[in-house]
Amino acid sequence: MEQSTPSEPLSYAVTRNPTPASDAERARRMDSQPFGTVWSDHLAKATWTLEGGWGSRRVEAFSDLVLHPGATVLHYGQQVFEGLKAYRWADGGIHLFRPEANAARFAASAARMALPPLPEEDFLASIEALLSVDAAWVPAQDETSLYLRPLLIGTEACLGVRPSMTVEYLLMASPVGAYFPHGVKPVSIWVAQGFHRAGAGGTGQAKTAGNYAASMLPQQQAADHGCDQVLFLDAIHDAYVEELGGMNVFAVRRDGSVWTPRVTGTILEGVTRDSVIELLRGDGRDVIERDIPLAELRDGIASGAVTELFACGTAAVVTPIGRLVAPELDLVVGDGGAGALTQSIRGRLTDIQYGRAPDEHGWMQRVV
């Protein structure tokens, strides 16, 4: 499907919610709810048609969707999404972390799923428009943020397997605290058995629903084995570490180097992953992007050559991995606690995101 050019100016017409949550109600809803279960007062939207391209940009009251039961998104999963956060700084300003990276990945995911990419400036304009009316939903406490969820769905009612000729863009926002309810404690990970997240030429690199649907059964099995998260191996050899269901993985070695799986098209290229690599390389540290056999990781943890493992992503930032579990394998990583480098990289990243440290990389963008 050809990339459309914007067919009208990038202004989102704002119609305010006539019954927004009161201050008290908003405060009540924002208070320690499970991740991603509370919604702000508005949605930003845009509509794409084959003839007209992108148009009808608007912000309106948050409401349920009216969707034809035959919409392609419901039958064939033609959709892509993103996840980024708006952070409130001590001075009250609201900032985004590398939103242009999410905009670019949103467009790349859309292209893979034969959806019309939303232009980057449109992506950013929609966030600004939504925050212009929902700024009060950006929480101010430590470790909190407003999680932004851009979504693109095929809306045409058609049972033929072909790209939808009408597409809806939606941006919703959800105030969040920490992703893991028990805070920054180390998580345990279960190595998926007989299931893979993505194969060569598939959709692993795209942020699209099917990848996550496919991860739910292995994630349940991880929970059945007492683990917090599932780790996927590659689909060809069933041997190389790829990523978790929703996070990238790093291993810290005793010699000071840091390893992370190289991206080959089956792994989501995380914005956090890229930022961690840049911060570590900026320190002069050796960061090696390579294939990592599970056997090598296992032996390294057992011998002490691997001292720390951590996962990273927008939702949970940087999370220590304390235990690696598979049939006939149950290894504690390091001393099972949060390693020094894991803690320091998490601290540095969150200090930049919350404006507590200088933004030397030009990653933060003020919106309000």
Ligand SMILES: Cc1ncc(COP(=O)(O)O)c(C=O)c1O
């Ligand atoms: C499968 C998967 N891997 C990795 C990540 C981390 O990506 P990011 O750092 O851009 O949030 C995510 C989260 O978006 C994900 O869903």
